[in-house]
C-alpha cells in the first residue's frame with residue numbers, strides 16, 4: 001500500500017455527474033437583464049455596427065423583440081432612448097411622451113409580466129452629450145438632480161417597474177427616492193449605478209445610444225479606474241440614500257470591486273457586462289479565434305462567482321439559448 005500524504009482534489013472532478021454535484025455557481029436565465037435601444041425615428045430596426053446582433057428599435061418593432069425574449073424566458077429589460085431632438089437640458093428624458101416613456105407603455109401593454117427597467121440619465125437627450133446640465137463647461141450637480149428626479153417620476157408614471165439612475169451625480173439616489181415617494185411610487189425600487197467607472201469599455205454603447213460627450217469626458221462624475229476604496233464609499237452612500245440594488249460597471253476588469261461590494265452590502269449586486277466587453281468577444285468570435293459560447297458562459301459565470309446576483313448583458317438572448325441547449 002502506497003503511503004501518500006497529499007490531498008486528492010481530482011476525486012470531485014472524476015465525471016460530469018460528479019462535477020455537476022459539486023458545482024458552486026450556476027447561471028440561470030432569471031439572472032439576465034437585456035438592454036434595449038429604442039429610437040423615436042420611425043425607420044426599420046438598425047444594427048449597431050460595433051455590436052453585431054444589437055439593434056436600435058422603432059416602437060412598432062418592439063413587439064417581435066419582446067415576444068422573442070419571453071420565448072427565451074428573459075423577463076427583464078433595461079431601456080435606453082434615442083430621441084429625434086436633443087437640447088441643452090435633455091427635455092426628452094422627462095417628457096411625458098419621451099421615447100423611453102412610450103417604449104415602457106408599449107412593452108407593459110404587450111407583456112405586463114415583462115419587468116421594465118428605465119435607465120435614468122440625460123446624456124442620450126442632451127445636445128452636449130453630458131449626463132447633467134452644463135454651465136461654463138462643467139456639469140452642475142444639484143441642478144441636474146432636479147431634472148433626474150423629473151425623469152425618474154415620468155418613467156414611473158409610464159409604468160416602469162424599476163428606476164436605474166446611471167448619471168453619477170452626487171445624491172441622485174436620495175433625490176430620486178424622494179421624488180418617487182412624493183409621487184406615490186414608494187414601491188418602485190431603485191437599481192443604482194452605484195459604482196460606475198469612467199471607462200473606455202463604453203465606446204460601442206455611445207455609438208448605439210448616440211450619447212458621446214461633445215466636449216471633454218466624464219471624469220468629473222464617473223470614477224477613476226484606479227480606485228477601489230472610492231467604490232466602497234460610492235456603494236455605501238447609495239445604500240444609505242435608499243438604493244435597492246447596486247450596480248458595478250463595467251464588470252470584467254472590475255471583478256475585485258464586485259467582490260468588495262458584495263462583502264460590504266446585503267443588497268443584491270448587479271454586474272453591467274458593458275458594450276466594449278460584448279464587442280471584443282463578438283469580434284474575436286467573428287474571426288474564428290475563440291469559442292464564443294464557452295467564453296460567454298465562462299465570463300458570466302465568473303461574474304456570479306465574484307458575487308453578483310444579476311447581470312445586465314447584451315448576451316442575454318445568446319445565454320438563454322445556450323442554457324436551453326445544455327438543459
Ligand code: PBG
Nearest residue numbers: 121123166201202205274275276
Ligand atoms: C449612460 C450610460 C452609459 C452606459 C450605460 N448608461 C454610457 C456612459 O456613461 O458613457 C454604458 C453601457 C455600455 O457600455 O454597455 N450614462
